[in-house]
Amino acid sequence: MKQPTPKTEMSRFNISPEEDSSSSNSNEYxxxxxxxxxxxxxxxTDIDAESQNFxxxxxxxxxxxxxxxxQGNASFGMSVFNLGNAIMGSGILGLSYAMAxxxxxxxxILLVAVAIFSLYSVHLLLKTANEGGALVYxxxxxxxxxLPGKLAASCCITMQNIGAxxxxxxxxxxxxxxxxxxxxxxxxxxWYTNGDYLVLLVTLFIILPLSLLRNLGYLGxxxxxxLLCMVFFLIVVIIKKFQIKCPLPLNESALNxxxxxxxxxxxxxxNNTAVDYSEDxxxxxxxxFNSQTVYAVxxxxxxxxxxxxxxxxxxELKDRSRRKMQGVANVSFLAMFIMYLLAALFGYLTFNVHxxxxxxxxxxxINQAGVILLIVRLAVLTAVTLTVPVVLFPIRTSVNxxxxxxxxxxxxxxxxITMVLLAGTNALVIFVPTIRDIFGxxxxxxxxxxxxxxxxxxxxxxxxKESMKSVQKIGATAFLMCGFVVMIGSMSLIILDWIHxxxxxxxxxx
Numbered sequence: 001m002k003q004p005t006p007k008t009e010m011s012r013f014n015i016s017p018e019e020d021s022s023s024s025n026s027n028e029y030x031x032x033x034x035x036x037x038x039x040x041x042x043x044x045t046d047i048d049a050e051s052q053n054f055x056x057x058x059x060x061x062x063x064x065x066x067x068x069x070x071q072g073n074a075s076f077g078m079s080v081f082n083l084g085n086a087i088m089g090s091g092i093l094g095l096s097y098a099m100a101x102x103x104x105x106x107x108x109i110l111l112v113a114v115a116i117f118s119l120y121s122v123h124l125l126l127k128t129a130n131e132g133g134a135l136v137y138x139x140x141x142x143x144x145x146x147l148p149g150k151l152a153a154s155c156c157i158t159m160q161n162i163g164a165x166x167x168x169x170x171x172x173x174x175x176x177x178x179x180x181x182x183x184x185x186x187x188x189x190x191w192y193t194n195g196d197y198l199v200l201l202v203t204l205f206i207i208l209p210l211s212l213l214r215n216l217g218y219l220g221x222x223x224x225x226x227l228l229c230m231v232f233f234l235i236v237v238i239i240k241k242f243q244i245k246c247p248l249p250l251n252e253s254a255l256n257x258x259x260x261x262x263x264x265x266x267x268x269x270x271n272n273t274a275v276d277y278s279e280d281x282x283x284x285x286x287x288x289f290n291s292q293t294v295y296a297v298x299x300x301x302x303x304x305x306x307x308x309x310x311x312x313x314x315x316e317l318k319d320r321s322r323r324k325m326q327g328v329a330n331v332s333f334l335a336m337f338i339m340y341l342l343a344a345l346f347g348y349l350t351f352n353v354h355x356x357x358x359x360x361x362x363x364x365x366i367n368q369a370g371v372i373l374l375i376v377r378l379a380v381l382t383a384v385t386l387t388v389p390v391v392l393f394p395i396r397t398s399v400n401x402x403x404x405x406x407x408x409x410x411x412x413x414x415x416x417i418t419m420v421l422l423a424g425t426n427a428l429v430i431f432v433p434t435i436r437d438i439f440g441x442x443x444x445x446x447x448x449x450x451x452x453x454x455x456x457x458x459x460x461x462x463x464x465k466e467s468m469k470s471v472q473k474i475g476a477t478a479f480l481m482c483g484f485v486v487m488i489g490s491m492s493l494i495i496l497d498w499i500h501x502x503x504x505x506x507x508x509x510x
Contacts, residue, residue: 399421
């Protein structure tokens, strides 16, 4: 084997060529192994954290930590595509509705705040990974708080990502039949216009093969295509703003049909619509407060969660360093921030108080169901379909951590876990008529845990070289407290809204 140069990853982490070429699973970490670090009192005190040796020394008598994807073959650009795809999702379709219930100014403030908080938590997570000697979220949880920390990380990742996958498959279930009917004409109940059958076919022939790939870096190509599709969607949203004049030329039959479908399928729509349609429909609002404003923070939090994918992408990054991975995160978050803001703003300015929770459906309210809208639906379907394998990857890693952290990689186990996860998600999408409230709960609980609470808690516990009185630890502690406030406050308000809607429904005859 060719001897590595001093600048290679192996030399930076003191790994011999034999160790680096190991093919064992990244989940094979025995927590009894103590990571070797550069002594703080030694001559290398000034070396940055990512340059320290956080992988254990080679010891023939012990099981060593090996990375499953040791080659680190994902380029900076591919990593940006993958992370951007992990951030981007169905949430972009509901941001215009969130803006309608917060106003433009308040929405921008919340969007900036959530984006900055998410980037800060990525910084904490990467620094903790280097200091704590683990490139898997669950390992950090175990090293910080033992089994409870590992279970907390695993449960939050599973809840968040299954929720995200379900939202993508719901879009496939309800949008793909519309596209097929546009080509085939009026439907007479044929099987190929049944959303349940279509979501199974898409999962079996597109999502499953991509999900079985062992290397997340290979999905960079499909992630790039997915992001291009969403860019096309954004361009059409911007163009339509200048084509659709206010007041809207409403198509009443399409409005009734669309509204009925949206109320049954939307991800975030509560049991009643708070938007006041009696107000001036052509005047945008800058600050709005109503019963649905409380859903804005969970929606935005849910839209920016990508933290379970950060460490696997960091592990696969070519010539990886914490600074380089932070650069990947900065570029990805900036791109998604711009796309989120433009999609929300132009969607809201187009429809104002008439905007619905799922922006694509809103265009069906007017006579705009032409070729362009059909292509947009296809683009969005392509984007969400290609995002599912990226979102599934951290869940599979989490399951491996819980069930078989010390076992060798097995294609059989890899395939079985993938198929079980996809089968369970498909069953949820097919048999649960609406999961809109579940997503509000996930956004307020699991997403808040992954963005705010867990990264800061792990940082405080595992980064030993900084005292609790340091600026870094004080900032992490404040971030932790902020996370509890966001989670408890959002969950409380959402539960109160559920109770209010449940008590109001019988009186309304629902």
